[in-house]
Amino acid sequence: MTSSELPAGFQFAGVACGIKPSGKPDLSLIVGDNRLVASGVYTQNQVVAAPVEICRSLTPSKRIRAVVTNSGNANACTGRQGELDAAEMCRSVADAISASEAEVLVMSTGIIGKKMPMDRVNAGIKNSVAKLGRDIDDFTAAADAILTTDKERKAECREVKLGDQTIRIAAMAKGAGMISPNLATMLAVVMTDAQLDPQQSQRILREVASKSFNCVSVDGHTSTNDTLLLLSSGASGIRIDDSNEKAFIRALTDLSCRLARELVADGEGATHVMKIRVVGADDDASAATIARTIGASPLVKTAISGGDPNWGRIVSAAGYADAKINPQQTSLKLAGTEIYHNGVPTDFDAAAVSKAIKATKEVDLDLFVGNGPGTAIHWASDLTVEYVRFNSEYTT
Amino acid sequence: MTSSELPAGFQFAGVACGIKPSGKPDLSLIVGDNRLVASGVYTQNQVVAAPVEICRSLTPSKRIRAVVTNSGNANACTGRQGELDAAEMCRSVADAISASEAEVLVMSTGIIGKKMPMDRVNAGIKNSVAKLGRDIDDFTAAADAILTTDKERKAECREVKLGDQTIRIAAMAKGAGMISPNLATMLAVVMTDAQLDPQQSQRILREVASKSFNCVSVDGHTSTNDTLLLLSSGASGIRIDDSNEKAFIRALTDLSCRLARELVADGEGATHVMKIRVVGADDDASAATIARTIGASPLVKTAISGGDPNWGRIVSAAGYADAKINPQQTSLKLAGTEIYHNGVPTDFDAAAVSKAIKATKEVDLDLFVGNGPGTAIHWASDLTVEYVRFNSEYTT
Known part of the structure; x- marks a missing residue:
């Protein structure tokens, strides 16, 4: 500058x-x-x-x-x-x-x-x-x-x-x-x-x-x-x-x-940024709701901080978002590897995906939820022991 | 039995x-x-x-x-x-x-x-x-x-x-x-x-x-x-x-x-149960939404696990819930002590309230949000380092 x-x-x-x-x-x-x-x-x-x-x-x-x-x-x-x-x-x-x-x-x-x-x-x-x-x-x-x-x-x-x-x-x-x-x-x-x-x-x-x-x-x-x-x-x-x-x-x-x-x-205690991209929702607002819900899930955040390619937490977070998904057409790429395809997990190499998550500061979560035109991107931090420690510190 | x-x-x-x-x-x-x-x-x-x-x-x-x-x-x-x-x-x-x-x-x-x-x-x-x-x-x-x-x-x-x-x-x-x-x-x-x-x-x-x-x-x-x-x-x-x-x-x-x-x-890593009671909302459904939002806030959960009488996190969580509150009529009792009254914090003994939180397994959060007839009770666990550690464990 x-x-x-x-x-x-x-x-x-x-x-x-x-x-x-x-x-x-x-x-x-x-x-x-x-x-x-x-x-x-x-x-x-x-x-x-x-x-x-x-x-x-x-x-x-x-x-x-x-x-x-x-x-x-x-x-x-x-x-x-x-x-x-x-x-x-x-x-x-x-x-x-x-x-x-x-x-x-x-x-x-x-x-x-x-x-x-x-x-x-x-x-x-x-x-x-x-x-x-x-x-x-x-x-x-x-x-x-x-x-x-x-x-x-x-x-x-x-x-x-x-x-x-x-x-x-x-x-x-x-x-x-x-x-x-x-x-x-x-x-x-x-x-x-x-x-x-x-x-x-x-x-x-x-x-x-x-x-x-x-x-x-x-x-x-x-x-x-x-x-x-x-x-x-x-x-x-x-x-x-x-x-x-x-x-x-x-x-x-x-x-x-x-x-x-x-x-x-720079979020408190964050070790990763999750770049959550949702594709195929009914509209952009629905896609944004799904992406935000995934980004807010403590289970997704802790999985990413631990390098765990846990498709179950990500897919189920999308499933309880207040926006429609098509479970049979839901697929997920994590750190570039497709680990879930049309409603069932793929036979992916978990160790390799875990390594890929740990090796990067910004982790890509690409979720496909159907055939709709809606897309969104959301960035969220992961959740670490340091976040909890920092926010529960109180020294009265 | x-x-x-x-x-x-x-x-x-x-x-x-x-x-x-x-x-x-x-x-x-x-x-x-x-x-x-x-x-x-x-x-x-x-x-x-x-x-x-x-x-x-x-x-x-x-x-x-x-x-x-x-x-x-x-x-x-x-x-x-x-x-x-x-x-x-x-x-x-x-x-x-x-x-x-x-x-x-x-x-x-x-x-x-x-x-x-x-x-x-x-x-x-x-x-x-x-x-x-x-x-x-x-x-x-x-x-x-x-x-x-x-x-x-x-x-x-x-x-x-x-x-x-x-x-x-x-x-x-x-x-x-x-x-x-x-x-x-x-x-x-x-x-x-x-x-x-x-x-x-x-x-x-x-x-x-x-x-x-x-x-x-x-x-x-x-x-x-x-x-x-x-x-x-x-x-x-x-x-x-x-x-x-x-x-x-x-x-x-x-x-x-x-x-x-x-x-x-018995929630993972939980050290406290928060009994969140909301009174004075527009209706029971609104009260339930407010109580649930407070119970889901990581900042409220970490404050309680740390024994921190942090009215700011609780009141602001109510404020972003998808249900109406009246900020000027919002008051909060935590573990039996009024720590926030009609929109401003009271001159409470923080050390004593902190001690009261730490001394009990079930902590009462009583929030008054207006003059409406709506009430609700919600129980939520706190958020601890153990929760994050447990959920980010992955041993590939």
């Missing part, structure tokens, strides 16, 4: 303001040179953190100036005080960049049920505004400050050719695994210097999400704070229209998939 | 016929002195084992003479040969007791995708018919022969007073946990010497199941073989009608709940 690949019209900063006891970066700021078009998709959980309520009420919009994110405290299940604190974060940023409160979006991630340390947050906001910059180091600093127990930074940027024109896209994300001692969150911001209008941005973001961030799971637990934003500055002067929208969506989806898969690979 | 508490009109046997490499009992037989009224509820999985197809086609019925069950091989995903083998088991029993093939029900549990060793099965059937008896030891032998990796026998019998009359009920069950190397099954047979007609039996069984065996989960994986049967001999001469049906259902439900909870307590 280089500074020249970053979308024009954005500045970035990331600082440590003392929300995290570790002293790691915990305050991240993205500011537009001018007003940004912004859209968002949010957690489906009915228990919703205060920052999500603010973002929901403000997007889609063509007048967003900034996004402030803190890590270390989710500001969830914090009642009326939490709402006031989230609004204060927006106002604090707005004051510092001469904008209005309703032009600032806010995201939070970390421990839930704890009051926000607003003195530190406000000091962090002032500090981050002073540090805003356009270099790749500023971008990565902003990306680092949204992480919680993630082991790796998740950030990407690149130039994209749309015909003979060039735009830039970038994205940062954090942890899909639910995290001790309470729970964490998927946060992601996708940015571009292409020109979009708000409704178009919202529509494109939904489509991109449905093929990237909505296709991954670690433990199936939907957080109170999940937020995905799309920000466009228009600074490239290149308008997205019928002529280039398909290519634009493909580039955004590709970038988002990369980050989404990194989220799974 | 004593022989006099067993329902009249039934004989039992359990033998080892060599399906299990361990040499443990693996062939179980229940025979009626006369024709039995029988009803059944079966797996919701779309991948269905051959024995389940036979039972489904034959129940409800008033002419069942016997139920034969083998453990060690599930006869699932075995194609046409599996159908022939299941039918042969029925015919083999029918020949030995002078009945017809369509008067015999069959259940199987164990490894899937392997051909049944029919020579051994047929020899076992002959041997078990020769050993049929009415003593409590015969009953427990039959109950032992349906077990797979269960650590404990699950069998109960008792006398029930209906007004001034006495009937008897008995039940046997096996393992709810999905079991290495493939998957296992919940099998249960409930028996009585009361008189029922077939449609009444079916209706009563559905009601009993919905409040007992359908209210438990270990890992949420629905097997290909799950079967619950209700057999009535009528040998007590006491007819179940409007005057005594409610009391009869209550007694059956109570007995079934005892066995269902034993299934959870």
Whole structure:
């Protein structure tokens, strides 16, 4: 990644303001040179953190100036005080960049049920505004400050050719695994210097999400704070229209998939990513339901972590998914070998398939469930002793 | 349990016929002195084992003479040969007791995708018919022969007073946990010497199941073989009608709940049973959905196994259930202490609640989600390192 690949019209900063006891970066700021078009998709959980309520009420919009994110405290299940604190974060940023409160979006991630340390947050906001910059180091600093127990930074940027024109896209994300001692969150911001209008941005973001961030799971637990934003500055002067929208969506989806898969690979205790491809379902939604059900099965997850070519667990997980399969036409390839064909296991070499699973970080599960047109891909982590150990640790 | 508490009109046997490499009992037989009224509820999985197809086609019925069950091989995903083998088991029993093939029900549990060793099965059937008896030891032998990796026998019998009359009920069950190397099954047979007609039996069984065996989960994986049967001999001469049906259902439900909870307590690696009670949902079905979702959350399960009073995981699991909750009216008692009240955590003594969780085998989770009339109870096991270790073991 280089500074020249970053979308024009954005500045970035990331600082440590003392929300995290570790002293790691915990305050991240993205500011537009001018007003940004912004859209968002949010957690489906009915228990919703205060920052999500603010973002929901403000997007889609063509007048967003900034996004402030803190890590270390989710500001969830914090009642009326939490709402006031989230609004204060927006106002604090707005004051510092001469904008209005309703032009600032806010995201939070970390421990839930704890009051926000607003003195530190406000000091962090002032500090981050002073540090805003356009270099790749500023971008990565902003990306680092949204992480919680993630082991790796998740950030990407690149130039994209749309015909003979060039735009830039970038994205940062954090942890899909639910995290001790309470729970964490998927946060992601996708940015571009292409020109979009708000409704178009919202529509494109939904489509991109449905093929990237909505296709991954670690433990199936939907957080109170999940937020995905799309920000466009228009600074490239290149308008997205019928002529280039398909290519634009493909580039955004590709970038988002990369980050989404990194989220799974970095899932708590994960040793494998399962790439679950379902073919032949009644429709794409049915295929996605089947793939997601397989990815959520503890028995499938443990089999993969143990290198066990256990077709029975995979096929029966598909069988209890809330979508139709044809058992007599169900076949399964695992790590490239067909181990189940039209309703019965094949005479496969179990030791060889086990070896193939153990030898790879990303394991292919290709399931054929009938003759329908529906297909889907889902990425899920496996389930290890380390996941359980990590999530049952409690030291009272 | 004593022989006099067993329902009249039934004989039992359990033998080892060599399906299990361990040499443990693996062939179980229940025979009626006369024709039995029988009803059944079966797996919701779309991948269905051959024995389940036979039972489904034959129940409800008033002419069942016997139920034969083998453990060690599930006869699932075995194609046409599996159908022939299941039918042969029925015919083999029918020949030995002078009945017809369509008067015999069959259940199987164990490894899937392997051909049944029919020579051994047929020899076992002959041997078990020769050993049929009415003593409590015969009953427990039959109950032992349906077990797979269960650590404990699950069998109960008792006398029930209906007004001034006495009937008897008995039940046997096996393992709810999905079991290495493939998957296992919940099998249960409930028996009585009361008189029922077939449609009444079916209706009563559905009601009993919905409040007992359908209210438990270990890992949420629905097997290909799950079967619950209700057999009535009528040998007590006491007819179940409007005057005594409610009391009869209550007694059956109570007995079934005892066995269902034993299934959870004996779940693979389980150290706690979570008794999840949801109150205030829109209706009972919504409450059941919320309770089941909490019980299936790996994060809730790991928190309980670690003695962590983690209200965030429990409340957010309720929040992503496919049923409405009112977040501002959501409150939670854990192990008797209110730790979350109307949308925010209380100032509870975390160390004391943690100690209370660790001190008990059955942990109460009482969740209030609004002002609706819906309530439900669900029992689920916790998730431990031992579960993952057991299910990811594979020694190719």
